[in-house]
């Protein structure tokens with residue numbers, strides 16, 4: 306009996322599996338762009354459990370399943386028994402007898418773990434408070450497409466030590482680049498992660514220090530979903546952490562910059578960088594579709 310593979314953290318796939326997956330995502334992108342049919346999983350069903358809002362994640366998974374000839378079900382707590390307190394374990398046992406793959410967006414990462422422990426089918430983390438590995442698949446694909454192999458390069462994370470930052474830390478280890486993290490005191494990523502990945506991560510309080518000599522700059526909102534009450538305090542704490550032209554000019558001449566979106570122009574990223582025609586942020590968003598299709602294919606082929 307094979308053990309079901311899940312994708313709860315980036316490290317659930319090996320470095321070589323991730324690199325192969327990105328190559329495959331690039332192939333799938335070319336197929337889709339050319340209008341080539343690739344209904345690889347007719348009748349396959351994905352359950353999409355969203356306990357938080359989403360635009361890109363929902364659309365990319367749903368469109369991806371349709372392009373594979375399959376089907377995706379949008380499930381929100383508002384209209385499932387999850388919202389009325391049915392245990393996640395019971396939900397997992399039932400849903401995973403009916404569908405082929407599940408994606409979950411939730412707050413507590415533990416809910417994902419518990420779902421996966423009770424699931425007969427692969428479970429994908431579509432964002433938790435701990436991490437956002439699907440976004441990193443798209444981010445690494447985008448970096449690779451525009452600048453080639455990331456081995457030995459330097460990336461900088463400017464802003465909150467949040468779920469995205471955690472996944473960037475794991476990406477640095479898996480893809481062989483160095484990650485400078487600039488965040489204000491009190492907003493560091495998880496110390497356990499910093500300790501585990503100390504070989505490829507440097508923490509600083511100064512965005513300029515982080516940006517110097519960097520090949521990629523990345524940022525994200527200062528107040529994540531669920532932190533709305535803290536938004537004002539965070540605005541003050543993150544002053545000087547805007548990803549802008551001045552910071553970009555300190556990075557290497559061909560550096561690119563990423564933002565997972567949604568973005569707040571004039572807060573964590575300047576409007577001119579968001580709207581610059583050379584920005585790869587829109588490619589990054591599109592690549593969610595292709596990278597996740599490669600992930601779905603990988604996980605469904607394991608069964």
Ligand code: CP
Pocket residue numbers: 358359360361362363432440565566567
């Ligand atoms: N980047 C991202 O996950 O976007 P959504 O919240 O719109 O899904």
Ligand code: NVA
Pocket residue numbers: 432437467468469525526528529530565566567
């Ligand atoms: N850190 C953000 C990412 C959104 C895609 C959040 O969790 O809200």
